[in-house]
Amino acid sequence: MLPVLLLLLGCDGGPSDVTVIRDVQIVHAGVDVPVAVPGLSQRYTLTVADPTGGGVELLAWACTGFDGECAEAAFVAPAERMVVVDAVDQGDFSEDADLDLTVPAELALLAGADTGLPFDPFAGVWFLACEPGLCPWIRQARDALAAGAIDAELEAFLGDPTAALDQVPADGSSLAQRRLPLATDDGAEPNANPxxxxxxxxxxxxxxxxxxxxxxxxxxxxxxxxxxxxxxxxxxxxxxxxxxxxxxxxxxxxxxxxxxxxxxxxxxxxxxxxxxxxxxxxx
Amino acid sequence: MAGILPLILSLAGPSSAAPGADAPGDDAPPTTLPEPVGEATLPVLVRDAAAPYPPDALALGLGADVLLVLDVDADGTVLAAAVASSAVASSSASSSDPEQTLSPELVAAFDAAALQAARSFQFEPARTASGEAVPARIQYRYRFVADRAPPLRIVAVVTAGADGPPLSDVDVVAAGPDGVRQLATTDADGVARFAGLADGDWDIAVQALGLQTATRSISLSPDGVVELTFPMVADAPPPTDDVPGEVITITAEALPPQVTERVLTMDQVRYLPGTGGDVVKAVQNLPGVNRAPLGVAQILIRGTAPEDSKTYIDGMALPIVFHFAGLNTVVNSDSLEEVAFLPGSYGVRYGRTLAGLVDLRTTPSLPQESGGYVSVDLFQATAFHEQRIGDRTAVSMSARRSYVDTILTPVLTELTGSTFQAPRYYDVNARVLHRSANDDVWDAFLVGSSDAFRVIDPDTDEVSIGLTTRFIKLRLLHRHVDDDGWRHESAAIFGIEEEAFQIAPDGDAFERPLDLGLRHELYKAAPDTGFGDGAFGLGLRTGVDVVASRYRFQYEVPSFDTSESGDIGILAPAAYVEPTVRIGRFDLVPGLRADLWSTAPADDSAGWTNLAVDPRFNAAWRFSRKGRLKLGVGKYSQFPDPREVTVTSDGNPDLTHEYALQTGIGWEQRFGEDWSLELNRYYNWLERLVVGNEDAFRFFSGPPPGGELDTGDYENDGTGRSAGIELLLKWQTERTVVFLSNTISHSVRQKRPDQPERLFEYDQPIVLNLLASHEVPTPNRKRKGSWRFGGRFRFGSGNPYDPLVNRWFDLETGEWSPVFSAEQARTPPFYQLDLRVDRSWEFRRWTLSSYLDLQNATNRSNTEVIGYSDDYRTEEPITGLPLVPAFGFKGEW
Known part of the structure; x- marks a missing residue:
């Protein structure tokens, strides 16, 4: 029990090491209206810190996960559920990237439904930022978009990206997720960003x-x-x-x-x- | 004896030609009558020994003469003595009736006393005409004169164990000043007497084939007779309470003269570095015990989790055995007779546990005399006193209060930036022990303990994290041995316990069992058949063991995002039977234990009932007086935690009990008087382990599991295997103890059938402990005392863990989650050297001792647990304590 208590202890009010960004790190993914509306496209503005200036390439994909698979895979074309931003030259990366992803209309079935799940229905989006060439899935995604089809290997990664993350080093890669609540038709005003x-x-x-x-x-x-x-x-x-x-x-x-x-x-x-x-x- | 024959023929004439000698009590010193044959001389007595006067004869004022035949070796010692002519009333006796004839009983008593004295005689040896010392056979007349009877000095009573029958024909040796050595033999009542010993220091030793040698040092002063009891322990396996499985017993000092050669005595354990003088902590150095991280209060037995082992006091379950951080046992060591460590293959007396156990056994003997001590060290202060009340009752009390919080608090505060109150503990023990006229044991023992650890928020001054563990238990025991040798034991233990956890701002979790344990057992040891191949003996142990409990718990920790609570009644009766069949050198011990476990939640939700039947078998073969082989196999069942089977706390009522199939073989061997070896091999299969819901509350029973948590429903899906080889090599003399303990083991688990088998989180392939302690008496003859030097070296493999390889960021919560490697790694190996020096001074009425204990003398930084930065960017190893110089004082009276 004692070692657990030591592990649980927090820090004091001084400078916090966890606030320091040392390499590629996704900081924020803003969205105009923080509610996912089934059937509509949603624009995310992704802010990525790149303190080393080595450049960044991005992959964003809509993925509302169920048992390691993305619900979007059955309803949305690859080009609408996945966006790749190619690597930019060193020092020229603006930190912000605008990414358009579609929320499947079929997710409307979940909105307001009693799913029995211990959380409210949501639409999930993953973001992967990597130093150029570091993450193979970005290249695979680029190829998939060109071909108009996603192979099984990449689909497995998209469905459960954390399981594959041990294949790339922590330095130079950054994975993050957003889960937006699904819009309901109860007439309530949607939440707005602060x-x-x-x-x-x-x-x-x-x-x-x-x-x-x-x-x-x-x-x-x-x-x-x-x-x-x-x-x-x-x-x-x-x-x-x-x-x-x-x-x-x-x-x-x-x-x-x-x-x-x-x-x-x-x-x-x-x-x-x-x-x-x-x-x-x-x- | 072939060499003695020429002198017998040439020096000894017919018995009538050797008229005998005067007794020591007579005016003239006893001498042989030199009977020159040529230039040769007969043996001449140079040091006599007084025979203890037969009490009945002394009371009547009777004297007697006994004619003995003695074989005197070439060095002057008596090789053999026999009665040539039994005792006859002495004409010089002071009796009013010099012609009185002696009763057969008195004749036998005088004969035995004369023989006892003669065996301690020292002669100037017989010499040939050329001066060569040679063996000789002579006659010697021993004369008893009542009014000159030497004073009785020592009465030694030798029994088989503390409650066993008297042992006759056992040699008792008294070694005294100037090399004087006297020998006595116990009579039919197990009593040996010494008379006429000089004042001074004497060492009394009891030796017999098949028994461990017991010694005790005493100081004879002019007043009174010293009475000693020697409850003997069998050498190779024995008629003991324990089946011939794998039992390692550590005997406490409290059992009077238990300074034996095969067991660790409290005196020696006390001075071993790292034990803090705590006999139970010595268990953590024994083979089969993995090293607990950060030295915490856990006993990890044979690659199993701490919650899979149990601790007992006299066979009754005790909630914890150690205070926080394992600094001390909650029961004062001076109340204990022995600590039995049973890592596996034990008998049916114990149940409801998968792995091993530790049983603290209180001494059933009344203290020889009242006494106590006060000790003060860097961490705690302790007081203990035991008081004889009349001939049959004793009371004892002890209290201990730690102040380690005052030392650790500033260190931890500096380390973490938070304010601590940690950890502090106290305990109290109180006992009334009564032995009735028929030698029944009536025993009431109260144990109370409280530990608290808190982290204080410096801004609000409120508790950020708090942990409290406390309990109070009353153990009642009655033990009766009937005329047929059956031991009837009834015991009860009752009390409340609590483990509570607080975390700010409003997290509150606790477990509060209120338990009643009852046991009634009938036991008769198989008679000792010695080494006769055709001998047969039968023993039996049978009993019932019932636990009734009200188990309340609550886990309300909002930050953990889940909550549970419950109030569950538990009734768990068990019955067991275990015959012991002893055939010559073989002991066969089959056993059967049946456990029923039934729960009834207070909210009227469905209860849960489960039956476990555990067959077990142990066997031992005493292939020599110093060695035996043993084997054991058996099923050991453990029921799920009550909340795991209760629907209202996310439990699964379809669960059944877990069980272990334990197997083991072992070899025990003594080499000479000082060396002993124990070698064990075990292989255990763990089946139907409960897995799932590895939520935040798992930490109640130990560190959280590494890697991905299994958050599925509770199921009996888990399996495991644990195997190992254990070695204990011990060298122990009067002043020195050295032991080497080594465990080589492998332990794996598979949580779900579709998951890979992985190293168990407590798997430690190699654990090695080397301990040594040596006492050096001080030369100061005015004030006795001693120095004692000790050291302990420990090596242990690191624990498995899942290396951190990456992380991901939750943009909704701002929290990081770890990504672990699929391949397990180990923390670096553990090395530590502890050193200790003790000094004692003996005063007329009390003893003062002090010690300096350097824990982690080389100040090595050992990685104990892998922690992580808050953002899971890096692993942050948590290391053990640096060099800690501890010192303390103890005054005993």
Whole structure:
């Protein structure tokens, strides 16, 4: 029992190592309306950090998984359920990629139904970001799109990508998932993404060792459910704390000079999310 | 004796020509009558020995003469003694009736006493005309004079075990100052007496074929007679309570003179590094026990999980045996007679468990005298006192309180950034032991224990994580041995226990069983048939064993995203029978145990009933007085946890019991007086293991499983295999103990039929312990004392784990999930050296001792558990404790 307790212990309020981005990492996948509407296409804006500047290639695919298979496989053509963004030249990657994926109309059967599952019905989307040439499935997906058909090997990967992830190194690859609630026809207004901004005009060009507190403000239909998560490619971020009810995150510039970017993601309890980011430098 | 014949022929004349000698009690010292033959001389007595005067004769003032024939060796020792002419009333006796004839009983008593004395005589040997020392046979007249009877100094009572019959014709040797050595033999009552011994330090030893030598050191002062009891233990297997399976017994100091050669005594275990003076902790160094990570309070037996083994006190289940982190046993070692470690193939007395067990056996003997101690060390303070009340009753109490939290708290706080209160524990033991006039044992033993560990949130000052384990149990025992040798034992244990877990902000989980255990057993050991091939003996053990329990539990931990609760009644009766058939050198012990387990949830949901029938068989062959071979095979069933079969807690009422098919063979051998060897080979099959629902609550019974969790429904789908070879080599002398313990094993599990077989999470292919302790008496003659030096080296294979190879990110929750390799890896091997030095000073009425124990003397950083960074980017090994210098003091009275 004692070792388990030691494993369960959290960290203190200092710089958190888990906020530091060291290589390719998916930070955020925004969507215009955080609800999946069966039969419609959905545009995701994927933000990927690439601190090494080695370039990134992306694969995104709609996959509402059941027993290791994607429900979309039976209803949606490959070009509508899978998007590949080719590698870009080093340093030119914009961090954001817009990806259009279709939610199968057949998923409407699940919306509002009593499925007996311990979670609400959703439409799932996976994102895989890799250094160019590192992940074989991106090449296979590109070939599949060209051929208009997906082979069994790739389909198995799409259905359960975590099972195959031991084939590629953690450095240079990043897998992430979103699960959007299915829209229902109960007439309720769909959830909207929150708006997130930093208070004031913080100075983010600092000397080594500097600590910069960042106070955030947001607008959301469910303001009490907002959670913040911070990342950075320069220095480290502290955990969110509340100061007079205003959420505050401290950026610790660290002892190494360099330039990078700060990211803060806000999430509400219904799938809404927002991203704040800013360039920062340490001299 | 061929060499003695010439002198018999040439030196010894007819018996009438050797008139005998005066007795030691007479004015003249006893001497042989030199009978020159040429230039040769007969033996001359240079050191006599007083015979214990027969008490009845002394009371009547009777004297006697006994004529003996002695064979005196060339070194002057008495090789053999016999009665040439039995005792006759002595004319010089102080009796009022010098012509009184002696009764046959008195004749026999005088003869025996004279023989006893003569066997301790030391002569100047007979010499030939050329001066060569040669053997000789002489006659010697021993004279008893009542008013000069030497004072009785020592009465030694020798019995077979603590409750067994007296042992007659057993040699008892007293070795005293200036090399004096006297020999006595027990009579029909198992009593040996020594008279006329000088004041000073004496070592008393009991030796007999087939019995382990027992010794005890005493100091004779002018006042009184010292009474000693020697409950003897059989050398090779024996008429013991344990079937000839695989039992390793550690005998506690509390059993009076149990300084034996084959068992580890408390005196020696106490000074072994790493045991902290705790006799039960010595079990963790024995073969068959895997090393528990971080030294936590778990006993991992033969590649099984800690929850598959049990601990008992006198055969009654005890919830835990160790406090947090395994620092100490919850029962004071001084209340124990022995600790039996049964790694497998044990008899039907024990059940409801898949693997091995540890049974703490309290001493049934009243203490020789009142006494106690207070000890203070780096981690805890302990007080113990036992008090004789009259001739038949004793009470004892002990209390222990740790303050390790004051030491560890700042260390852990610095390590993790959180505030700790951890861990602190205390325990209390109280006991009343009464032995009635018919020698029945009436015993009430109370054990209470409480452990607490907390992590405090520095911002809110509230508990972030808390764990509490506490219990209080009352064990009642009555033991009666009837005239036919049947032992009737009735025992009950009753009490409440609780294991509670708190996690902020509102997580609350607990298990609270309220148990009543009852046992009645009838037992008769098979008679000792010695080594006669045609001898036959029959013994029997039969009994009933009932557990009634109310089991309440609740797991409400919102952050774990699941909850369970229940209130379940349990009734579990069992019956068992186990005859022992002893044919010459063979012991055959078939046994059968039937267990019924029935649950009744308080919410009127469906109950669950299951029957397990376990046949077992053990056998042993004593191929010599110092060696035996043994084998065992049997079924060992274990019922699912109550919540696993209760529908309202996601249980599966279709489950049945798990079982292990245990097999083992072994060889035990002694070499000379100091060496012993035990070698065992076992192979166990585990069947119908309950798997599934590996949710967050699994940690209640140990570290969480590595790799992917099996979150399917509970099923009896699991199987496993465990095999190994165990070696225990021991060298033990009066002042030195060295033992080498080695286990080579392999343990695998298969959770579901469609899943691959994998190494069990506690699989450790090689575990090796080398322990040594040596005592050096101090030369100071004014104040006795000693130094003791000890060391322990441990090596253990690392535990299997699933290496972290990647991770994925949940954009909805912001949490990372690990991706593990399909190939298991091992943590690095474990090495550790512990050193210990003890010093003791003996004062007139008390003893002071102190120690310095350097745990992890080389400050090696051993990886104990693999942890992970919060984002599963890296593995973060958790290492064991660094060099810890511990010291303490103990005052005994």
């Amino acid at each position: 708006e997130l901004r930093v208070a004031g005009d913080p100075v983010l060009a600092v000397q080594t060792g500097a600590e910069v507190p960042l106070t955030f403000e947001w607008i959301d239909e469910e303001p009490g459910s907002i959670e913040l998560q911070a990342f950075t490619t320069v220095g480290a971020m502290g955990p969110p704390t509340a100061v007079f009810d205003d959420p505050e995150i401290t950026w610790f510039a660290g002892e190494e000079a360099g330039a990078g970017r700060l990211y803060v993601v806000a999430r509400d309890a219904s799938g809404g999310s927002a991203l704040w980011r800013a360039d920062a430098s340490v001299e």
